[in-house]
Amino acid sequence: xxQLVESGGGLVQPGGxxxxxxxxxxxxxxxxxxxxxxxxxxKGLEWVGNIKTDGSEDYYVDSVKGRFTISRDNAKxxxxxxxxxxxxxxxxxxxxxxxxxxxxxxxxxxxxxxxSS
Amino acid sequence: DVVVTQSPLSLxxxxxxxxxxxCRSSQSLVHSDGNTYFNWFQQRPGQSPRRLIHKVSNRDSxxxxxxxxxxSGTDFTLKISRVEAEDVGVYYCMQGTHWPGTFGQGTKxxxx
Numbered sequence: 021x022x023q024l025v026e027s028g029g030g031l032v033q034p035g036g037x038x039x040x041x042x043x044x045x046x047x048x049x050x051x052x053x054x055x056x057x058x059x060x061x062x063k064g065l066e067w068v069g070n071i072k073t074d075g076s077e078d079y080y081v082d083s084v085k086g087r088f089t090i091s092r093d094n095a096k097x098x099x100x101x102x103x104x105x106x107x108x109x110x111x112x113x114x115x116x117x118x119x120x121x122x123x124x125x126x127x128x129x130x131x132x133x134x135x136s137s
Numbered sequence: 138d139v140v141v142t143q144s145p146l147s148l149x150x151x152x153x154x155x156x157x158x159x160c161r162s163s164q165s166l167v168h169s170d171g172n173t174y175f176n177w178f179q180q181r182p183g184q185s186p187r188r189l190i191h192k193v194s195n196r197d198s199x200x201x202x203x204x205x206x207x208x209s210g211t212d213f214t215l216k217i218s219r220v221e222a223e224d225v226g227v228y229y230c231m232q233g234t235h236w237p238g239t240f241g242q243g244t245k246x247x248x249x
Contacts, residue, residue: 064229064241064243065178065186065229065240066240067231067237067238067239067240079237081237082237121174121233121236121237122174122176123233124176124178124186124231124233125191125197126188127185127186127187127188128185129185130185
């Protein structure tokens with residue numbers, strides 16, 4: 021059974037940093053592009069970015085470019101989202117998802133990030 | 138960015154009756170490889186999203202056959218042939234043909 025479990029969310033001050041992790045099971049992460057998608061409280065879904073199978077390419081939505089970085093550790097079957105210079109508007113539930121932007125076939129339960137002073 | 142416009146944003150339905158949600162994109166979603174990367178997702182209350190339909194009309198594993206997707210180019214539709222109580226939630230369409238991928242605003246389906 022495919023499972024994705026996010027962790028690492030919490031409360032952080034504006035300008036701070038946070039790293040989210042996504043542990044995968046039931047499939048081999050190295051066979052798939054992987055993505056992060058976020059959802060602000062009471063709002064819709066926004067694709068954040070994705071990373072190629074071997075980590076050699078990554079892409080981001082403009083609003084996070086230069087501040088967020090996606091990485092992966094295929095040996096640990098895990099995905100990460102490194103978030104720097106956090107803003108209040110980055111407050112959201114962050115989901116990791118299997119696949120690139122064309123796929124998103126499995127999703128984790130999400131990890132809440134709250135940016136507030 | 139490609140804008141995907143969903144309608145309606147709220148859809149009260151009677152149990153056992155059909156329901157339909159539409160999405161229109163600001164440009165054609167036919168990729169140069171011939172595929173149309175257009176998906177539908179369901180988000181039940183308090184849950185994470187679940188993909189229902191991929192590439193316009195392909196139902197994902199475990200998705201009841203009362204769900205169907207259709208459309209082409211810029212206009213797409215999700216139909217539920219007979220709404221059941223477990224179908225309550227928010228439905229999102231999403232295009233993955235053009236970078237960055239973009240979602241519709243979501244349609245909230247509720248029982249009358």
